[in-house]
Amino acid sequence: MNSKNKPVALIVDDEPAICELLQLTLQRMDVDAITAGTLAEARSAIQSQPVDLCLTDMQMPDGSGLELVAYIQQHMAQVPVAVITAHGNMETAVQALKSGAFDFVSKPLDIVYLRKLVSTALKLRQNREAGGARGMTRLFGQSQAIEQVRVMAAKLARSQAPVHISGESGTGKELVARLIHENGPRADHAFVAVNCGAIPTELMESEFFGHKKGSFTGAVADKEGLFQAAQGGTLFLDEVADLPLHMQVKLLRVIQEKAVRPVGAAKEIAVDVRILSATHRALAELVRAGKFREDLYYRINVIELHVPALRERKDDIGLLAEHILERLVRIQGRPPVHLAPEALAFLQSYAFPGNVRELENIMERALTLAEGDTIQAPDIHLRRNPEPATLVRPEEPPAAEPEDMDDRTLPLGKHLGEIEKDAIRKALEQTRYNKTAAAKLLGMSFRQLRYRIKKLELD
Ligand SMILES: Nc1ncnc2c1ncn2[C@@H]1O[C@H](COP(=O)(O)OP(=O)(O)OP(=O)(O)O)[C@@H](O)[C@H]1O
Ligand SMILES: [Mg+2]
Structure with missing residues (x-):
């Protein structure tokens, strides 16, 4: 084999025995390994030779492994760095992940786990x-806020750190999670x-960890749990705040041990799964209220990625609406339809x-009402109560329900609310109460x- 094509790893440890063990493990995986006994040696090694991966111990004679993480992050961010931590030192591991480490492995070294880590890193x-980042363009929007989410997601995709995605309902949290995985x-x-909110409590353990045949009534065959189904991949814990406390304890254990024990099984099964999670609720507040375990929070929220509400990035509304329309007409086999400026x-x-899900619903309804190739303002039906949803209000899922969809003769419908009144008032003021001109401006x-005007008692 051409040794030029072999991946190269840098091993940084002041204990020669560990360097040797790691070197041997990597060689068996067809990876060339160079070693360094100090941070200074490590820095000069990567300056003189490109490497594909770095494995570093935390406590070095001339400093901390974290310094090397930061150095590589700054000078060659594409190189994944995994840190080797002392057993049970979660704090350091989390700190390393926060500063950009790819992953961590704790002592005593588990060679099977290490091999998985290396092959993931080499991927x-x-x-x-x-060809690099795939599909980030599926996350539409030009606003700086969404661009920041795209950049962060691309960066986080390269790490194994648990990421918690926060944001209101319908902002695109699941889409972001998928992009990180992909x-x-x-x-x-x-x-x-x-x-997590959709699984009945009594079935949770079996759903997550699987079960053995006969372990409870109804367990007619062995069943694989979600962790096993995600083996080698990503498990996305959506609405993680809805996990009951007893499950939070079990989940924490699985995440820390990297192994599950199916219900009724004697032995644990190793799982190699990246954890992403999301909720529209304010997780930190739930921790303060004692409804979410602090230790689990700390473990799944190593890095937080916030997806901003649509109202905070109004510039994206037009682009998203047009994109949604494009998709809908394609599905329905209709000629292209666009949004009138007044409608926008x-x-x-x-x-x-x-948020975006509501915009999707609104556009779908508008499209059924639209005549010709343009969606006018009256084709757009909004919810009666335009009050923004706040982060902690899970009791009221903000779904846009269809109301008077076939009320075609009254295109603004019955439930337009204050915003509609406002739009009409503004149009009237703008046209000095010339109703003909105002109607034109509003596209009706x-x-x-x-x-x-009569119906809304604007007279
Ligand atoms: N920036 C975006 N570009 C394109 N589509 C988007 C964008 N953001 C969200 N969407 C779409 O909006 C819908 C809602 O997104 P998603 O399900 O990811 O939201 P969510 O935050 O998980 O919502 P919930 O809290 O209700 O589960 C999906 O159809 C998704 O594809
Ligand atoms: Mg979701």
């Missing part, structure tokens, strides 16, 4: 050679999404408590406007 090189070294394995202005004045007929 990053293959991905890069295959752009990472686990993309060839499963992405398993589980809605109308949307931009709305608070979108249900004079008769329609007169009807709405």
